Amino acid sequence: MKKHLLTLVFVFACIMTQAQQALWDGSPIVSPEIHPDNTVTFRLFAPKAVKVQVTGDFLPPQKVRTPRGDADAPGTADMIEENGVWEYTTPTPLAPELYSYTLIVDGLKINDPSNVHRIRDVRSVSDVFLIPGGRADLYKINDVPHGTLSKVWYHSSSLGMDRRLTVYTPAGYESGNKRYPVFYLLHGMGGDENAWTELGRASQILDNLIAEGKAEPMIVVMTNGNADLQAAPGESSLGFAPPTTQLPKTMEGSFELHFPEVVKFIDRNYRTVKAKSARAIAGLSMGGFHSLHISKQYPDMFDYIGLFSAAIMPKSGAESTVYADMEAKLRKQFDSKPALYWIAIGDKDFLYEANSKYRKLLDDNHWPYTYYETSDGHIWKNWRIYLTEFVPMLFRKK
Amino acid sequence: MKKHLLTLVFVFACIMTQAQQALWDGSPIVSPEIHPDNTVTFRLFAPKAVKVQVTGDFLPPQKVRTPRGDADAPGTADMIEENGVWEYTTPTPLAPELYSYTLIVDGLKINDPSNVHRIRDVRSVSDVFLIPGGRADLYKINDVPHGTLSKVWYHSSSLGMDRRLTVYTPAGYESGNKRYPVFYLLHGMGGDENAWTELGRASQILDNLIAEGKAEPMIVVMTNGNADLQAAPGESSLGFAPPTTQLPKTMEGSFELHFPEVVKFIDRNYRTVKAKSARAIAGLSMGGFHSLHISKQYPDMFDYIGLFSAAIMPKSGAESTVYADMEAKLRKQFDSKPALYWIAIGDKDFLYEANSKYRKLLDDNHWPYTYYETSDGHIWKNWRIYLTEFVPMLFRKK
Numbered sequence: 001m002k003k004h005l006l007t008l009v010f011v012f013a014c015i016m017t018q019a020q021q022a023l024w025d026g027s028p029i030v031s032p033e034i035h036p037d038n039t040v041t042f043r044l045f046a047p048k049a050v051k052v053q054v055t056g057d058f059l060p061p062q063k064v065r066t067p068r069g070d071a072d073a074p075g076t077a078d079m080i081e082e083n084g085v086w087e088y089t090t091p092t093p094l095a096p097e098l099y100s101y102t103l104i105v106d107g108l109k110i111n112d113p114s115n116v117h118r119i120r121d122v123r124s125v126s127d128v129f130l131i132p133g134g135r136a137d138l139y140k141i142n143d144v145p146h147g148t149l150s151k152v153w154y155h156s157s158s159l160g161m162d163r164r165l166t167v168y169t170p171a172g173y174e175s176g177n178k179r180y181p182v183f184y185l186l187h188g189m190g191g192d193e194n195a196w197t198e199l200g201r202a203s204q205i206l207d208n209l210i211a212e213g214k215a216e217p218m219i220v221v222m223t224n225g226n227a228d229l230q231a232a233p234g235e236s237s238l239g240f241a242p243p244t245t246q247l248p249k250t251m252e253g254s255f256e257l258h259f260p261e262v263v264k265f266i267d268r269n270y271r272t273v274k275a276k277s278a279r280a281i282a283g284l285s286m287g288g289f290h291s292l293h294i295s296k297q298y299p300d301m302f303d304y305i306g307l308f309s310a311a312i313m314p315k316s317g318a319e320s321t322v323y324a325d326m327e328a329k330l331r332k333q334f335d336s337k338p339a340l341y342w343i344a345i346g347d348k349d350f351l352y353e354a355n356s357k358y359r360k361l362l363d364d365n366h367w368p369y370t371y372y373e374t375s376d377g378h379i380w381k382n383w384r385i386y387l388t389e390f391v392p393m394l395f396r397k398k
Numbered sequence: 399m400k401k402h403l404l405t406l407v408f409v410f411a412c413i414m415t416q417a418q419q420a421l422w423d424g425s426p427i428v429s430p431e432i433h434p435d436n437t438v439t440f441r442l443f444a445p446k447a448v449k450v451q452v453t454g455d456f457l458p459p460q461k462v463r464t465p466r467g468d469a470d471a472p473g474t475a476d477m478i479e480e481n482g483v484w485e486y487t488t489p490t491p492l493a494p495e496l497y498s499y500t501l502i503v504d505g506l507k508i509n510d511p512s513n514v515h516r517i518r519d520v521r522s523v524s525d526v527f528l529i530p531g532g533r534a535d536l537y538k539i540n541d542v543p544h545g546t547l548s549k550v551w552y553h554s555s556s557l558g559m560d561r562r563l564t565v566y567t568p569a570g571y572e573s574g575n576k577r578y579p580v581f582y583l584l585h586g587m588g589g590d591e592n593a594w595t596e597l598g599r600a601s602q603i604l605d606n607l608i609a610e611g612k613a614e615p616m617i618v619v620m621t622n623g624n625a626d627l628q629a630a631p632g633e634s635s636l637g638f639a640p641p642t643t644q645l646p647k648t649m650e651g652s653f654e655l656h657f658p659e660v661v662k663f664i665d666r667n668y669r670t671v672k673a674k675s676a677r678a679i680a681g682l683s684m685g686g687f688h689s690l691h692i693s694k695q696y697p698d699m700f701d702y703i704g705l706f707s708a709a710i711m712p713k714s715g716a717e718s719t720v721y722a723d724m725e726a727k728l729r730k731q732f733d734s735k736p737a738l739y740w741i742a743i744g745d746k747d748f749l750y751e752a753n754s755k756y757r758k759l760l761d762d763n764h765w766p767y768t769y770y771e772t773s774d775g776h777i778w779k780n781w782r783i784y785l786t787e788f789v790p791m792l793f794r795k796k
Contacts, residue, residue: 030640048504050446106446110508116518116631117638125514129638141635146560150548152572162544174550174667233514237539240515240527242428269572 029085031114032101032129038093040129042103043114047084049105054079054088056101056126057379072348072377076104096136097381098201100126119198120233121380122190123243128199137208138388139201144211145171149203151193151235154265158258159249163224164231165262166193168203169270170210170217179271181395182219184262184302185387186283186290189250189311190243192232193224196387199380205387216395218280221266225283225290227254251286251311253320259294263301277339280394282306284383285351289314293322299333304340304394308386309378312354327361334367339397341369344386348377427483429512430499430527436491438527440501441512445482447503452477452486454499454524455777470746470775474502494534495779496599498524517596518631519778520588521641526597535606536786537599542609543569547601549591549633552663556656557647561622562629563660564591566601567668568608568615577669579793580617582660582700583785584681584688587648587709588641590630591622594785597778598682603785614793616678619664623681623688625652649684649709651718657692661699675737678792680704682781683749687712691720697731702738702792706784707776710752725759732765737795739767742784746775 031043042054059075079086100119102109111118115127132140147170153162170180185202187195196202202220209215227249230236249255267274281302283291288310295305314323334341341362345355362369372389374382429441440452457473477484498517500507509516513525530538545568551560568578583600585593594600600618607613625647628634647653665672679700681689686708693703712721732739739760743753760767770787772780 044506046504046506048448049506105503105506105508106444108442108444108447108503108508109511110506111523113507114640115638116521116523116641118516118523120514123514125509125516132637140637141629141633143560143635146551146562148548148550150546152546153544153569162541164544171551231539235539237541239530239538240513242512243514 029114031112032127034129034131038096038131038133039090040094040131041087041089042079042101042112044079044086044103044105044112045084046086046105049081049086051106052079052081052086053077053104054101055104055109056099057381058090058094058097058099058101074101079103094131096131096133098128098130098136098139098199098384100128100199100380102126121195121199135385135388138205139384140208141204142208142211144207146207147171147203147210148174149197152269154262156258156261158261159227159254161230163229164193164235165224166197166222167266167270168197168206168220168222170206170219172217173219173271177271179273180217180219181278181280182221182263182266182270182272183280183282183304183391183394184221184223184291186223186225186281186287188283188285188287190247191287192226192229193222194232194235196222199384200387201384202387205384205391209388209391215391218391218395219266219270219272221262223259223262225255225287226250227252227258251289251315252318253314253322256290256294256297256322257320259290260298260301276300276303277397278303278395280304280306280340282308282342282386282390283310284308284386285378286311295338296326296329296333297322299329299336303338303397304342305338306340306342306386306390307344307355308383308390309345309349309351310343310355310358311351312358327365330362330367331365334365340393341367342372342390342393343369344372344374344382344389346374346376346378346382348375349382350378427512429510430525432527432529436494436529436531437488438492438529439485439487440477440499440510442477442484442501442503442510443482444484444503447479447484449504450477450479450484451475451502452499453502453507454497455779456488456492456495456497456499472499477501492529494529494531496526496528496534496537496597496782498526498597498778500524519593519597533783533786536603537782538606539602540606540609542605544605545569545601545608546572547595550667552660554656554659556659557625557652559628561627562591562633563622564595564620565664565668566595566604566618566620568604568617570615571617571669575669577671578615578617579676579678580619580661580664580668580670581678581680581702581789581792582619582621582689584621584623584679584685586681586683586685588645589685590624590627591620592630592633594620597782598785599782600785603782603789607786607789613789616789616793617664617668617670619660621657621660623653623685624648625650625656649687649713650716651712651720654688654692654695654720655718657688658696658699674698674701675795676701676793678702678704678738680706680740680784680788681708682706682784683776684709693736694724694727694731695720697727697734701736701795702740703736704738704740704784704788705742705753706781706788707743707747707749708741708753708756709749710756725763728759728765729763732763738791739765740770740788740791741767742770742772742780742787744772744774744776744780746773747780748776
């Protein structure tokens with residue numbers, strides 16, 4: 001065979017074939033373009049469009065009317081057309097952060113065809129970009145040792161199904177024989193076992209904090225908190241069904257009561273330190289609610305508890321034993337002196353008042369906790385901040 | 399605290415807050431809708447649009463002009479508007495398959511806002527849906543024991559970087575102490591370590607074939623074959639950069655020569671059977687090329703070799719030792735009698751002639767191989783078929 005016989009043809013043909021299988025290729029338009037000064041330009045080639053806007057959390061929020069009154073929604077900005085290319089450049093540099101956005105073309109909300117980097121959050125998919133610097137450098141994949149991220153299935157007898165977990169094992173886990181503490185990290189309503197590693201950037205935050213010596217190497221276990229679901233949308237036997245927010249077994253006790261099955265599975269299948277002092281649990285919104293109720297239901301299980309923008313009270317009519325005798329259970333939990341009971345919330349969070357009331361209950365009973373307040377509301381920006389603050393405090397009690 | 403104090407407010411507020419963080423929610427439009435008879439309806443709410451089409455691999459392909467002559471591209475179909483909702487229903491039921499599509503609104507190619515299930519292939523993101531039945535049932539997540547899918551980093555001394563692998567371990571791996579054979583499964587040009595588990599459905603195919611007793615439980619290792627990249631777009635230290643097809647260290651020997659580092663890493667960190675008889679290598683297109691050249695370069699490493707729509711010859715000017723003495727190396731490989739040398743290609747594949755020539759070389763030398771020909775071209779449909787055919791033959795030589 002002649003070595004060069006097919007070479008040029010082959011290389012060319014490869015390019016054409018990509019076109020064949022993947023003809024839906026984007027245009028050569030660059031969007032978003034992050035400039036050296038951290039201003040950002042968005043572009044869309046749409047010569048027939050009449051009006052194009054960009055909407056995202058990098059823009060000042062706008063008020064929208066809701067049945068509960070006004071609420072904040074991501075702002076919008078008009079893009080300007082020239083030669084069929086619509087463009088918008090932020091007037092000022094953006095602060096370091098992971099941002100989400102979409103485009104609106106004549107009223108139709110679409111993902112940016114030039115940006116393949118998208119993250120689904122509950123039922124919506126948005127485009128993302130990252131402005132580096134400061135805390136946002138913890139959200140980047142840096143050249144540091146990387147942990148392993150695994151999608152693992154376990155059987156739940158109490159829920160009657162196989163279910164999926166996301167498990168982070170720190171760099172060195174596979175090649176070593178050391179035992180590690182475990183941090184259980186829970187998502188919010190409508191989320192799933194992927195949420196914390198997508199918009200939550202948990203792998204990157206753990207990799208980076210551990211590499212900097214600011215956090216103990218630990219296993220992180222991210223469950224699916226919807227007790228009637230096996231796994232995230234598209235990743236269970238429901239197939240490519242539309243995600244649903246009608247989640248019947250949510251915040252009614254099933255998930256909380258099944259949680260010891262998760263801990264048992266992890267302790268059996270991973271090299272864990274099987275002790276309360278080596279277990280943490282935290283979550284955002286509904287996951288904070290789960291963390292509150294699981295940790296008081298099983299007071300000997302977790303020494304470190306984090307409530308991130310937590311819901312406090314169960315669904316109306318939830319009669320589960322988990323929610324019974326709340327104060328008595330909290331008393332028992334605090335009598336055993338948890339190493340850390342950490343409550344964080346944004347000052348514009350719709351759960352701010354509920355958290356204030358809960359803190360008053362803890363104060364009135366002299367149950368110690370640490371409180372961390374940020375600006376803004378019930379948003380991923382805050383949950384990433386809380387994760388970066390919480391993780392360095394874990395498993396350091398001597 | 400009063401148990402029901404906040405409940406109704408909370409549930410309502412949760413829904414509103416989803417709106418707050420994820421306002422880019424889709425409309426209540428259902429698209430795609432798979433009817434009981436396997437016809438499919440696509441819908442888009444776009445009252446201001448003038449022309450809306452759907453394009454995808456479920457439609458008859460259309461010819462497009464290219465510098466090489468005519469080529470097949472996915473067909474398009476016009477959608478019809480009523481009350482602002484554009485709609486298209488396939489005139490006949492679709493055959494069981496995993497399909498990809500996008501929408502075209504006044505010339506602008508967009509993802510279906512009503513479908514969150516999307517898969518990136520090289521530089522493009524398409525919406526997907528699955529028609530069950532027949533072989534396509536192997537592509538579904540069924541209620542069978544599921545293996546674990548992990549994203550794992552290894553260090554390559556020869557490439558001078560940490561790099562990422564996707565590793566499938568079969569159900570029971572974590573809880574047992576058995577050793578397993580290893581199947582190395584490689585992607586095509588422009589692809590990455592995610593490709594085989596996305597459009598390739600490798601996890602589902604392995605789970606289902608193993609559960610049916612049609613395949614041996616095995617570890618599957620999916621590498622990144624682009625020797626200058628650490629990992630897939632958005633998952634390396636390049637951050638959320640646009641994917642590039644300008645891949646300098648591709649098909650020039652670096653990846654092939656580094657491959658023993660991968661095998662060593664896997665053998666060190668997983669419970670593998672460390673023997674040629676327990677190792678397979680296969681890949682699609684460029685991955686078939688890699689499988690061909692790696693298996694002959696290291697003739698004592700792999701007993702099972704699969705070339706799926708394989709490229710055969712290296713890049714023009716590639717001077718790597720890997721490509722030298724091709725026939726002598728193949729002679730050595732076939733002298734040691736591989737358990738399976740399997741070549742598969744579609745009858746419309748642009749690499750069909752190159753594969754015919756390669757088979758003639760094997761025939762002329764009386765080097766035995768198994769040949770499997772399908773219809774169609776250089777497309778994922780074929781690669782999924784090849785995987786389902788190849789895997790049951792592995793590790794069964796007695």
